[in-house]
Amino acid sequence: MSVLRSRYDGPILRLALPSLGALVAEPLFLATDTALVGHLGAPPLAALGVASTVLQTALGLLIFLAYATTPLVARRLGAGDRRGALHAGIDGMWLAAGLGVVLAVAGWATGPWLTGLFGAEPDVAAAAARYLRISCLGLPAMLVVVAATGLFRGLLDTRTPLVVAGVGFAANAGLNALLIYPAGLGLDGSAVGTVLAQTGMATACVLIAVRHARRGKVSLRPGRVGLAATARSGGWLFLRNLSMRVVLVATVVAATAHGTVALAATQAVFTVFSTAALGLDALAIAGQAMVGHALGAGDGTQARAVLRRLLELAGVGGLLLGLLLAACAPPLAAVFTSDGAVAAAIAAGLVVVAVGLPVGGVVWALDGVLMGAGDNRYLALAGAINVAVTLPALLWVGQASMPVTSAVTAIWWVFGVGYMLVRLVTLGVRARGSRWLVLGV
DSSP states (O other): OOSSOOTOOOOOHHHHHHHHHHHHHHHHHHEEEEEEEETOOOOHHHHHHHHHHHHHHHHTTTHHHHHHHHHHHHHHTTTTHHEEEEEHHHHHHHHHHHHHHHHHHHHHHHHHHHTTTOOHHHHHHHHHHHHHHHHTTHHHHHHHHHHHHHHHHHOOOOHHHHHHHHHHHHHHHHHHHHHTTTTTOOOHEEEEEHHHHHHHHHHHHHHHHHHHHHTOOOOOOOOOOHHHHHHHHHHHHHHHHHHHHHHHHHHHHHHTTOOOHHHHHHHHHHHHHHHHHHHHHHHHHHHHHHHHHHHHTHHHHHHHHHHHHHHHHHHHHHHHHHHHHHHHHHHHHHOOOHHHHHHHHHHHHHHHHHHHHHHHHHHHHHHHHHHHHHHHHHHEEEEEEEEHHHHHHHHHHSOOOOOOOHHHHHHHIIIIHHHHHHHHEEEEEEEESSTTTOOOO
């Protein structure tokens, strides 16, 4: 197999390129909000940082609705059981809807308390609480979209999520621009616009899933066995995601300790990091579907070959993206704010992010392959190790006395580089072995 060309490149790119658009659309929702809100001033931008951290934590914990559904659907499809594959996807969407309603109610009730935990200034905390409460109304729709995306990916269809995400992003951008400024709603208008866009996306996903089910003569009722399988598969992924969110929240708390400017800058850097990460994660999505399909068909050799090629592509992609980001750091900072102090801190943080992207690309590819194999228990245990190593360093940075730009830089050396290296070790050890190569449904 040539390093420059592989017979797996075609299938990988056919799945990865549409996934790239769909994945980038998600952080672009936040990037659009951040850019529009940023010009309202540092306090609204800081409030968005606090509220979006809570929301992204909730969504990150429940992203297993997609990542657990994709391999379940792909394995059954690989084994020739299309009806079983569709059942697994429909059950995942029912589970998402139920969890979304529960989470929305809980978020509305506890919003002020949750945003108050970050220790932000009173005006920032109050604005963050309002934003969070409004945004919680869109959580059921957003989680249904996540689960439906898992169904479509498992069916080796990454174009449908791309179309839904693209239309949703355009609607979100237009609504937010209208509601924040001409309508005069400010930060609250950003939340309302995003909720409306999420509701439209969920409606489209449900209609498409119903069409698949009717063509396959599959019942739309939730099945107890299917719900249990999704919950069981997702339980370990929930713990894995929880460990990641602990690190993310600790990063924001460390920034909060250094003041509003540091928090605002960290929010902007997180936005760019998330966009780059999910862009590279497109290869991981292809890996989930292809590895799940290969293992369901009983072909372990193909699964390992896909892994090897994904690592090559991810390493090169991360390097190129890192070089581009480093070159564009100053003008990107100006997009998010007109405050000179915030812009300087953003630019410094983005350079550190660029350094870590080559490692991050390989990490996300490994993550996707192990998810596709259903090796979720190991991912959860590895996540606990990653937290234990990274958290003390973040706590130290939060307590250390240093200038704002230096603080933002230090935070991103710990999170954007150190944390990625720890994950590379824990995931790489597993991938070198064969315990993740479990064949059959």
